[in-house]
Amino acid sequence: MTGTASPPLVGCDFSSAPTRRKPIVLAFGTLVGARVVLQRLERLPTLQAFGDWLAAPGDWIGGFDFPFGLPRELVENLGWPLQWRDCMRHYAGLTRAQIRDTFAAYCDARPVGGKFAHRRFDKLAGSSPSMKWVNPPVAYMLHAAVPLLLEAGVDIPGLHAGDPRRVALEAYPGLLARELLGARSYKSDDKARQTPERLIARKDLLTTLEHGGTRLGLRVKLTHAQRDALADDASGDSLDAVLCLVQAAWAHRQGAPRYGLPPDLDPLEGWIVSA
Numbered sequence: 001m002t003g004t005a006s007p008p009l010v011g012c013d014f015s016s017a018p019t020r021r022k023p024i025v026l027a028f029g030t031l032v033g034a035r036v037v038l039q040r041l042e043r044l045p046t047l048q049a050f051g052d053w054l055a056a057p058g059d060w061i062g063g064f065d066f067p068f069g070l071p072r073e074l075v076e077n078l079g080w081p082l083q084w085r086d087c088m089r090h091y092a093g094l095t096r097a098q099i100r101d102t103f104a105a106y107c108d109a110r111p112v113g114g115k116f117a118h119r120r121f122d123k124l125a126g127s128s129p130s131m132k133w134v135n136p137p138v139a140y141m142l143h144a145a146v147p148l149l150l151e152a153g154v155d156i157p158g159l160h161a162g163d164p165r166r167v168a169l170e171a172y173p174g175l176l177a178r179e180l181l182g183a184r185s186y187k188s189d190d191k192a193r194q195t196p197e198r199l200i201a202r203k204d205l206l207t208t209l210e211h212g213g214t215r216l217g218l219r220v221k222l223t224h225a226q227r228d229a230l231a232d233d234a235s236g237d238s239l240d241a242v243l244c245l246v247q248a249a250w251a252h253r254q255g256a257p258r259y260g261l262p263p264d265l266d267p268l269e270g271w272i273v274s275a
Helices: 048-053 073-080 084-092 096-110 138-152 173-181 196-211 224-232 235-255
Strands: 009-013 023-030 035-044 060-065 161-168 220-221
Touching: 023 048, 023 224, 023 235, 035 048, 035 235, 048 138, 048 235, 060 235, 073 096, 084 138, 096 138, 096 224, 161 235, 173 196, 173 235, 196 220, 196 224
Parallel strands: 009 060, 035 220, 060 161
Antiparallel strands: 009 023, 023 035
């Protein structure tokens, strides 16, 4: 293997209510040339464990699968603070019930077909609106995770300056998965829906990642055991963490201080890396 290795890279598949059965999954790796080398997977069963890991001294660039901001339209209509840090602190002070009731009332007052407010890149990335509280509950993921980023003092390019040795970027595995699989489903938390077709889709996704078949120009290096473990995780959580790792590797290649984020990024909404 030739080339100089990157700083440590990490991809995170996040859960707003992690448990031992459904933990937060971290994929650790490095970039050597154009190869993303997966080193290990780590599972964190609590938000406390995730917060402790974020706050620990170290060097890393991470792609995290949760929204880093709310739609500007929503924030303006609710009269919440328009500075990102102030807005996130206000949001962190609400309970989940308050968030659900506020967002439900907002949606109820809007016309059919336009219930949710969107961030500027949602359509581009195919991402769920960050105010969505069910299927998936990304509003709760933001509520659980972003305060931990702030407490840990990490650098959040485009949104909040922090420790430049620990760089947190919003990632979205669905962006990369759709590029490679189209509309094919590759995962489910429901055991009844963990079908042979989804297993084949995971294997196809892994093969394409290993061959470098993405527009990001990177190949994933896996051992046989790693490939088997990723294919066998029918929830897709481990594979999603690896997809986020690839996005973090692409961001590293783009370099500080923007990491590939667009110059006209909205400093309230943020941006999904590589979108």
